[in-house]
Amino acid sequence: MTSIDTSVHASPAEATPYRWRWAALFVILAAEVMDLLDAMVTNIASPAIRAELGGSAAVIQWLGAAYTLSMAVGLLTGGRLGDIFGRKRMFVIGAVGFTAGSLLCGLAQGPETLIAARVVQGLFGAVMIPQGLGMIKEMFPPKEMQKAFGLFGPIMGLSTVAGPILAGWLVDADFFGTGWRMIFLINLPLGLAAVLAGMRYLPESRSPHPLKLDVPGVFLASLAGVLIIYPLVQGREHDWPAWSFLMIGAAVVVFALFGWFQGRKSRNGGDPLVVPSLFRKRAFTGGLVTGIVFFSGMVGFSLVFNLYVQIGLGYSTLKAGLSMMPWSIGLVIGFICSQPLQKFGRKLLQGGALLMALGVIGIIVTLNIAGVGVTPWQLTPALLLTGVGMGLLMAPFFDIVLAGVEPHETGSASGSLTAVQQLGSAFGVALLGTLFFGMLGTNVAAASDDVTPRLRADLAAVQVTGPAQDRLVEGLRACGHDRAVAKDQAEAPASCVRLEADARAAAASPQAGQAVGKALETAGTTAAKEGFSQAMKAILWVVDGMLLLTFLVAFLLPRHAREGDAAGH
Template structure:
């Protein structure tokens, strides 16, 4: 039986709204909170996780990319599962599976097991999340619909602000000795509450005319996404072998096969995963391009920024989480500012992009002025400005793209657009993470050259000159470089072991030995921080370029979501 607030009764009256609709809404929102938190927590926790579980730099990227890529694939078909088998049933299966995936993450004893558990989370999250939209549309009468959907804004805002702070706090607090595992264990009460409350309060709901599943389409889309993400993440660690470029080339071929298959299925009267007619609409195609570039830039940046603050600057997880709070708060403010300005349509989106570009440049200027001693307070104005720009950009984005879509294309368009958002997130983590780690070795070595005069001066002050001094200086440069590019952060590079031996050999007394060790440690620490700073500044220029591409791609979008808005704007 389908629960609806508008179905006519035999007397000509409308059916009463679903009795427990507001309780059901909070259950759906709890699922949204779990997803929003888990999409961001590993950005904060990844350095700590890597220290405990080991793994290469690619592990840090996979913790985010595995979740978003699997969710991108699952979201395209997750809504159809609810239409066919019942939205309540699929929501409960998704929530239960997501909770089990969270438990597997918390129990993981190795990086590979943790990444696999993140895939489980993403797939079940993709089953759970799409069901809420259909249930809300059926539970609420038209006069309450806006209020129901309006609840999502504050929840998303609070999650984006509180997620990084919560993750940092839980890791620092180390409750019951769980450390980073608590960021996943906290999902257990939320998930179980959603399951048990859902059994009681969610309505039975399904589509009267569900589309069939497109298993071949899902397989092709999954393969194409994996073929581009995997070599981007792993290629750098293997010095970009031939197979990495072949895989990236193959992804283009598989995407082309996917498009051909979907068109063929549509002509044959089947139910394609993505309705081909959507790609004949400039607004939709332009929206996919704009969204892919934009979300790649933003999610990739947040990962790199957290690596910079924690590993480069030595911030604690809580301090790093608090450092990102102005960005999230700015995004909430931007959404609020944008609401009365929706009539400006594409101009609002362009304005937000420009503001983000200015904010990104302000971050760059702040890092240049403050140097390696930069504090979270110094970053507040630039991050707040960037966040406001992001809120202004995102407020009209989905409405402009989906307004020109026909009714029969809406489901496919929404699923594809959300999936591309997730795919862009995975791509950004892979691309910007790879660029960042690729720059670290050279950046740290350059910074070591910059601190060499001070190191030589400190060594000469304790009568370390000539060949012993040259050995220590050369060894320090090699050590900090090798630490920056090490696949296993727990393993001490051979160059660092040699440096320690050279420093001991150069000491003429216990006092001079202490002074030498202090001089070398100071030079190494400064080189590491400045090297991370060099890499971070380069990433900011890459983000600027991606924002410029976002600005240009947005011209493919219509000026307004609807004709009436154009008249209202004048």
């Protein structure tokens, strides 16, 4: 995350390259894989986690947002800790803390404990991850640098493909009765191996001219992030009270205060988290906006899609993970195809955004044609196309944004962009998750009206007519709505309890009671699936709008990345 002056180390590296550099690179890549997987796994496992631990819909959003928000905050200063105290030391400390956080996640007995453990994971991950870049630049001679950085793409691509499948398999396999806990407990041997291998193979490394820590800056950035994410997640559950809007307004004020403080610190000769001159560059500010919009849309979509197929359509955790595989494969294909197309620069990025938008429309069309019986195979073409577009967009993004940045600003700019990527992820989970859950009740109730004619016919067939039939029809609508918006899924809403009582009262015989129960169950299941599908399609239109906005905002970016700068990031 921090800029390293490779010219200082070039000659010694060429003369005597670090002996264990390839083993050290493997350790660094292993840490990247752990971080990437843990950012993704709760999207797959969240329905299973909530089913066991309980809690409101906000728990599902916080499982992802707590990790990415704490990661975003930590990344702003994680690289500097390595520059000051030594990169090997901070890597090992980060790996130990990340592993401990994983253990706390695996042992959590309540949603609040699990969310707190996710914060621990994110903070220590932000200490661990940035150290790799500086060590790679010091370990490898210039002729091997490109090859070392070139390994990141395939490893990240493989993790993207395997992550959802691995998470789904671990939850479904239920090893030793651990269920969803194994997605975190599997980090224990991996983390321990990273710690031991890091102590053995990583070189001692620190910056000869480290920047000082900016603790007040970190506090202001953290406060601003919490002030905007918390009300987006919790506000819906409290019917959007005044404090939720006050917090969002306060977030804007704190962000402005953060900018003023960074400028003041720079003018006084200090070391701000973000070099203020960056905000005067159209490419950088455009890159921040583009990054927030794009990553918000993609990570938010990933969460909502998994909720839709698991809770709405009844897919198993493994089936849900496999359903996302075409997206992940498309992402890898897009990365590969982007390599000979880098000369198109910004046009490649914008083309990827439009291709993604087309893929998202393809998902909407598929859902309209296939209905609530949609299968993973039917979703495959549209998801594959969306993934290819995402790969084409992401491949040139960082280099294009950094094209307008001066060399002495690169460290601050790249660290800020990575933090914005994580902040955008947290924002997307909060925003799209809130929109999705907010629409469910209304959509399920509307879908209940659609199944009413069939329900009335089934009820009439067992001599349920008149006021009794009306009560059951209205009760099904109320029960579907209340169950969709229930804060505690383990507790049956009062309307559902009344519906069961009305069903028993309406049946003239035990045989009729079974028929009435079956009719209500069939109608309720169909209405729930249709309600989830309508909410999903509405979210997809929002995502499409965010992709079109990404396309438009990208005009702020330079046309091309700097020549010969690919290895520098």
